[in-house]
Amino acid sequence: MYSHCTTGGWILGNSVDGTQAEFVRIPHADCSLYPIPDGADEEALVMLSDILPTGFECGVLNGKVQPGSIVAIVGAGPVGLAALLTAQFYSPAEIIMVDLDDNRLAMARRFGATATVNSGDGKAAETVVKLTSGRGVDTAIEAVGVPATFELCENIVAPGGTIANIGVHGTKVALHLERLWDRNITITTRLVDTVSTPTLLNLLESRKIDPKLLITHRFKLDQIGDAYETFAHAANTHALKVIIEA
Amino acid sequence: MYSHCTTGGWILGNSVDGTQAEFVRIPHADCSLYPIPDGADEEALVMLSDILPTGFECGVLNGKVQPGSIVAIVGAGPVGLAALLTAQFYSPAEIIMVDLDDNRLAMARRFGATATVNSGDGKAAETVVKLTSGRGVDTAIEAVGVPATFELCENIVAPGGTIANIGVHGTKVALHLERLWDRNITITTRLVDTVSTPTLLNLLESRKIDPKLLITHRFKLDQIGDAYETFAHAANTHALKVIIEA
């Protein structure tokens, strides 16, 4: 579990300088760097550096998505959409996407969601459960990070199901054990450790995934301020991921 | 998962009459009854009907207790002690037992706990973490069912560890995702379904467990009122499990 090594963990941009620089020093590089395969598309690889393994490891693998299962992903931001793309490796029967933004939900349908729910009416839990004929979902992936979305996951998970948390939370949430104590559920948290990078590289090379779908904007290096602005106002700009070209 | 069959679940004493009767009808008996092995001790088998599989399935199996791992069990009542007895099947390096009652903690040491912590001083979390040289525990088993004991489990679980809930909760608890979101932890809930009964029968026959340790009192059938009284005042009577003899 090298995301929690006593000498490792989240280092770049956290305990040492980040990588927006001409030269970078990468601690533990012998365990965390991978050669770029011949002929690989470098823009696609940028998506593999963080967002795809986050959605895949914390959401899909921890959530134990299985062939024929029913999945809900709460949050259609970049990381939720990364979970949506990588969940399809396991051929779930249904993937229900929940968000407040109809633009993102439309994008989710293009990315493979079988149903979408706008949670703006406060009835998302009822709607999702109804979509599953009352059973609930096998996997609920939390990709927002606030109490309301985590509680939504508690309300839609079926007996025997899993809630896989990806969201970065800033406060505690209410865990309704008075309802869940006897329902055989599993809740997981995880910091991405990119152990899935070789798998994702194989899947990219064999064209089982097109991570460039996540790229909405491109900027030259001298426009980097605009790039940050665009990403900061994603609701208006509909930005998912922004590429800075050399 | 037959604890959650659409036509199954908790039936006896819940949706039909229980078994304190001369004759009982057992629904789904073809999946839930086991022959008594020749020469088996019937008192030991009484412990196998509920408490041992509860501690084993919901606590030990869900908690993924492993050889060499560090386990804490919060709550030294009968079900916590059942988890203590069955956790030893996997040879953890340490089993730390937490309770408010020194009598029960003394019993826990006799049953195999390697350390005990009386949580009466409000410093149980610090004490447990200190016992693990600051690392925390690999498995925290919650066997009480109130918010304070569940939060204690959140405070002592190591990165990568598991909180296995056994307690029957009557209210929600606070889940501190603001600390736990990146710590790779797993939380599980489960209703015992006795799928482990054949395993426990084998272990009983091969003398790997002595479930009669849990029996503290015996009453004749015509003293059944006293039996209930004794169990109801367990703090004073030091009762764990009470046997009614025919």
Place this chain on the structure above:
Amino acid sequence: MYSHCTTGGWILGNSVDGTQAEFVRIPHADCSLYPIPDGADEEALVMLSDILPTGFECGVLNGKVQPGSIVAIVGAGPVGLAALLTAQFYSPAEIIMVDLDDNRLAMARRFGATATVNSGDGKAAETVVKLTSGRGVDTAIEAVGVPATFELCENIVAPGGTIANIGVHGTKVALHLERLWDRNITITTRLVDTVSTPTLLNLLESRKIDPKLLITHRFKLDQIGDAYETFAHAANTHALKVIIEA
């Protein structure tokens, strides 16, 4: 493991009469029958009664097919093709199909094989290993049942890989432990027990699989003799599965 119940196992057409009759008695029906979903295609469901769960359980699940992995299937008969269809639930990077019959290999490519190898030249092992850049395959599925095809699997499996046997063997095979003892491989055998039927029904309903691809011929009930003839001479008739219509 109900394919090996002391009172179960392979019963129909083996220890009691089979199902080519107007009425049949199904022992253990309470555990082995499933309701037909509304609107389901009955011809597709015929494929779910035996061949798809066999390929899925004995080949794909036992073979631990994973996203991004490399799979070889030796034998492109109906059960090998069923393994090919169901392996795709897990998005392997490559599926290499090996057979002696170019017609079946052409069908395999239509069903999703990424490469095919005709083993008629006796060099199948070299060819497969070359297709994997010398590494070997993560999963080798044996779907023939003779010593030569099993040994082919031994020759192409990578260190850490799995050989999943589906073939019904009539004689012993040579296991080259002098080469394999230190290569961390796993070999599995299994009798299908249809535990995957609910999963396959979900996948059928959500159109993740089209089992009707396996149906090559249809006969009326009074042509049943022709149907058996057609299936018996599959090499010439190119028959995979034959449907008898009422």
Place this chain on the structure above:
Amino acid sequence: MYSHCTTGGWILGNSVDGTQAEFVRIPHADCSLYPIPDGADEEALVMLSDILPTGFECGVLNGKVQPGSIVAIVGAGPVGLAALLTAQFYSPAEIIMVDLDDNRLAMARRFGATATVNSGDGKAAETVVKLTSGRGVDTAIEAVGVPATFELCENIVAPGGTIANIGVHGTKVALHLERLWDRNITITTRLVDTVSTPTLLNLLESRKIDPKLLITHRFKLDQIGDAYETFAHAANTHALKVIIEA
């Protein structure tokens, strides 16, 4: 799987000089060296460098030994006895030890075997199956490395069981798929990679295992020739492991 790294594998004494020297260079030392815990018994640690992880990883972990299961270990040499010691971490109901040497079988009983079988009469398979009331064993561990002992494992494994090979084989063995194809068995091979060393260190520190049981002889460094002689004639000297003292 670092026993099969492209730049790793078995190096010491194989592709570079071994460790019977005053100074040694350890390739990949950053992944394969562990600090000695304070107060540890160094002789016990010598057993942890090779023989215990071999028995534990290749035999016990690969063999999926479980609480209540029935285990047979074929071969009571040092590595078979290491499997016997480490199998007990999982509380199997029975451990049956098979060997030709009554001295080693007597030692096996002292180390925890619940039954022993001398295979000299050629009836070991019948005897083992009889000891299991006709069922066969859940785990058969092969710790010899010749065809006869591997075939013995094939003859005693129960449906659903596992054969875990530890033996270093010099020739092929006969795999009786004509009997085993439908019995849901798993066969595993593995080269020890000492990934279990931290676990074994924890178990040693908590006194769950006494590896010094395996040490039968001690020699001074200037008697090293006698030490090799003693180990070479283990049948007469009853040597298991020989310690060279500085």
